[in-house]
Amino acid sequence: MAVTTLKIDGKEVSANEDETILDVAFQAGIKIPTLCHIEGLTDIGACRMCIVEVAGSNKLQPACTTKVKDGMEITTQTARLKKYRKMVLEMLFSERNHVCAVCVSNGNCDLQTLAVEHDLTHVRMPYLYPKTEIDASHEWFALDQNRCVLCQRCVRVCDEIEGAHVWDVSGRGVQSRVITGLNEPWADSDTCTSCGKCVQVCPTGALSNKGKATGEMTKHREFLPYLAQRRHDHK
Amino acid sequence: MLLEELTAIAEKTRSERKEISVRCCMSSGCISSQAEEIKKALEMAVTEKNLGEKVEIRQVGCMGLCGKGPIVSVESEGLIYSDVTPENAASIIDALAGGKAVASQADPTHPFFTRQMLVVRSNGGRIDPDKIEDYIEAGGYSALYRVIHEYAPDQVINEVMKSGLRGRGGAGFPSGLKWSTVAKAKGDRKYIVCNGDEGDPGAFMDRSILEGDPHVVIEGMAIAGYAVGASLGYIYVRAEYPLAISRLQLAIKHAKRIGLLGDGIFDSTFNFNVEIRIGAGAFVCGEETALIASIEGRRGQPRPRPPFPAESGLWGRPTLINNVESLANIVPIINKGGEWYASLGTEKSKGxxxxxxxxxxxxxxxxxxxxxxxxxxxxxxxxxxxxxxxxxxxxxxxxxxxxxxxxxxxxxxxxxxxxxxxxxxxxxxxxxxxxEDTNMVDVAKFYMEFCVEESCGKCIPCRVGTVQMLNLLKMILERKATIRDLEALEELCEMVQNTSLCGLGQTAPNPVVSTLKYFRNEYLELLQPLPGEIIA
CATH class of the missing domain: 3.10.20.600 (Ubiquitin-like (UB roll))
Known part of the structure; x- marks a missing residue:
């Protein structure tokens, strides 16, 4: 694998050609905000938080799926990028009910953290608040669609790591919903192993352990890079 | 199949032709206004008048003047009948025997016909799409023969390069360049994909090509397969085109039966097969990466590019994706040469x-x-x-x-x-x-509704942004918006264009942006004053 050098925010860095901009930036200590990305799962470039500017291209590229190239000059923080990222967050807060004060993940939420980091003090767009369901049929876990940001982490971890593929997305556009099995109650899914990985990778309070009160749900993700590596070695 | 056999089929078909061919359009549009009944009435009239020796009734594909369909034409007499009904159809046959036709006629010297230049649609409205013999008689599959026996793969690509053909799906990427990228890409196998997921409101070009001349697309795919080194092609057609699907199925069956698809085509080592995949009603599946996911049996969602399908497409293999019309251009380009094709059109847009x-x-x-x-x-x-x-x-x-x-x-x-x-x-x-009666804000709203409906939901700017833009457009139309809302709309347009994952999202604001550019007044007229603002 060829080794290349490139510049991120003016800093010279070296990289392997199969690495993504996000990988390389992380190694260089440059922080690019992410939401749908999680270490250990295939990246899908869905949330657009990690978009960066690449010199010579007028298109913004997601850092998580864009491979580095020799001589690339990448900028991760510009006024334009910051504005767009903030608008992405605004859109998410306007899309469903994300009232932190009554959420089990209050204080331990990736969306909330991003909102604070991006100084999102209020939402200018009208709230859409669609009527969404709660599925608490599983013995240990609960799904609250109101908090879901459709990052598809649950879909990916179940498919790629657990190998069960219980989760998927149904519907489209703003009507999209994560579903279990063939859009049946979680408890009726024949394939769910109740491993709980989906709950741990969920960035918000959409998936939680039952019995948690406001702010009590903390997530543990240390297992993921380890298991992902083991899966990778196995292949 | 050998060249002699192909020529024999063409000659036999030609010799069986009757003196007068009455062509009855049997594409979706005309069928929906009783073309089938009209064809029966024409056939009955021929029998009644005892003209069976001289006159034949043939079903053909679209003749173009869809708004005045059903269309019946008698080319040898230079006649085009429009708005034909089952009741007045018989009079068209009467006219051939000296009587008078009561069906209304279109003027074949009208610019609508004379200003056209038929390359892709040269067979449309002339051949029976259900008969491979008709296509062969019109010179069909001889381009494939020549390519296989006289051209090296890179010569074919060179011809397409010379033609200057650009992708007819809309983006206009140079087809020759795409072909050569796929040809050069490394992979244990490669695929050809024909994108027939036509979904723009009011567009039906690809449908008419597939319905009227399915073999020209199949032949184009086979030539592409030879050029890039693929032996399997998929035609992805939307489920809303049942007639196109059934005509394609029949065309593939016929081509297989006489050895124009399958193993060892024209006695060579080239193998090529075509399969149909039917869409499930998602507009976004016209986007190439979503289309690939859909063929693979996954949810039809786009993924970020690069890698482009030419490098890593269907099942991770190099894949050539061309639109129906692009592929339908290949046979004429091979037959008449890339230079001929490049002589049509403008400097940068050929054909x-x-x-x-x-x-x-x-x-x-x-x-x-x-x-x-x-x-x-x-x-x-x-x-x-x-x-x-x-x-x-x-x-x-x-x-x-x-x-x-x-x-x-x-x-x-x-x-x-x-x-x-x-x-x-x-x-x-x-x-x-x-x-002049059209309200341009309403037009923008119509297209935005379409995008809201068709957004796949994967990326946030398109999923939520389109809904927010639609709501603002509705507010403006309801006269509840102020200049601040218009500014918010413009800000959203810019953000969604720049941050969406795929082409659908990146271009979703375009109808708003362009109407704002040229018809801004129509927006401003609908706005309410800001609180405290005095209107002069």
């Missing part, structure tokens, strides 16, 4: 383009015109203006990814760059004419 001319226009239908023709010529000469004499206001091209071109810019030539410069795009060929 012809098929448009579906719809909306407030007298001659609704399909037209194939050389690139570089102006919008005014299309709308006024071929289209014949509005049906009720009202003033034309704008033309929308490119569907939900395109924009509106106001009447002041109607002298813009139709080519990829010029349309882009005026804020629209070539698109796949939908051309919707709007008259």
């Amino acid at each position: 012809t383009k098929v448009f579906a001319l719809t909306g407030k226009i007298r001659n609704n239908g399909l037209i194939e015109v050389p690139m570089g023709i102006t919008i005014r010529q299309i709308v006024e000469d071929l289209g014949g203006g509005t049906p009720d004499g009202k003033k034309i206001k704008a033309v929308q091209t490119g569907g939900p990814s395109g924009g509106c071109i106001p009447v002041e810019l109607f002298d813009t030539p139709v080519d990829y760059e010029s349309l882009m410069k005026v804020g629209s795009i070539m698109g796949s060929g939908g051309m919707v004419v709007m008259d």
Whole structure:
């Protein structure tokens, strides 16, 4: 694998050609905000938080799926990028009910953290608040669609790591919903192993352990890079 | 199959032709206005008049003048009948025996017919799409023979390069370059994909090609397969085109039966097969990466590019994805040469383009015109203006990814760059004419509703942004918005264009942006004053 050098925010860095901009930036200590990305799962470039500017291209590229190239000059923080990222967050807060004060993940939420980091003090767009369901049929876990940001982490971890593929997305556009099995109650899914990985990778309070009160749900993700590596070695 | 056999089929078909061919359009549009009954009535009239020796009734594909269908033509007499009914159909046969036809006639010398240049659609309306013999008689599959026996794969690619053909799906990527990228890409196998997921509102070019001349697409795919080294092709057709699907199925079956698809085509080592995949109603599956996911049996969602399908496409293999019309151009290019094709059109946009001319226009239908023709010529000469004499206001091209071109810019030539410069795009060929009664904010709302409905939901800017933009457009139309809302709309447009994952999202704001550019006043007229603002 060829080794290349490139510049991120003016800093010279070296990289392997199969690495993504996000990988390389992380190694260089440059922080690019992410939401749908999680270490250990295939990246899908869905949330657009990690978009960066690449010199010579007028298109913004997601850092998580864009491979580095020799001589690339990448900028991760510009006024334009910051504005767009903030608008992405605004859109998410306007899309469903994300009232932190009554959420089990209050204080331990990736969306909330991003909102604070991006100084999102209020939402200018009208709230859409669609009527969404709660599925608490599983013995240990609960799904609250109101908090879901459709990052598809649950879909990916179940498919790629657990190998069960219980989760998927149904519907489209703003009507999209994560579903279990063939859009049946979680408890009726024949394939769910109740491993709980989906709950741990969920960035918000959409998936939680039952019995948690406001702010009590903390997530543990240390297992993921380890298991992902083991899966990778196995292949 | 050998060349002699191919020629024999052509000659046999020609010798069986009767003196007068009465062609009855049997494409979706005309069938929906009783073309099947008309064909029966024509056949009965032939029997009654004892003209069976001299006259034959043939089903053919689209003849173009869809708005005045059903269409029946008698080419040997130079007659085109429009708005035919089962009741007056028999009189068309009477006319052949000295009687008088009561069915209304279209003027074959009208610019609608004479200004067209038929390359892709040269067989459309002339051959029976269900008969491979008809296609062979028209010279079909001889290009494939020549390619296999006389061309090296890179010579084929060179011919396509020379032709200057650009992707007819809308983006206009040079086809030859795409072909050579796939040919050079490394992979244990490669695929050809024909994108027939035509979905722009008001567009039906690809449908008419698939319904009227399915073999030209299949032959084009086989030539592409030979050129890039693929032995399997998929045609992805939307489920809303049942007739196109059944005609394709039949065409593939016929081609397989006589050895024009399958193993060892024309006694060579080249193998090629074609399979059909049917869409499930998602517009976004016309986006190439979503289309690939759909063929693979996954949810039809786009993924970020690169890698481009030419490098890593279907099942991770190098894949050549071309639109129906692009592939339908291949046979004429091989037959007449890349240089001939490059002599048509403009400097950067070669050849012809098929448009579906719809909306407030007298001659609704399909037209194939050389690139570089102006919008005014299309709308006024071929289209014949509005049906009720009202003033034309704008033309929308490119569907939900395109924009509106106001009447002041109607002298813009139709080519990829010029349309882009005026804020629209070539698109796949939908051309919707709007008259003075059309409210442009309403037009923008219509397209935004379409995008809300068709957004896959994967990326946030498109999923939520389109809904927020639609809500603002509704507010403006309901006269509840202020200048601040218009500013918010413009900010959203810019953000969604720049941050969405795929082409659908990136272009979803275009109808708003272009109507704001040319018809800003119509927006401003609907706005409410800000609190405390004094209106002069």
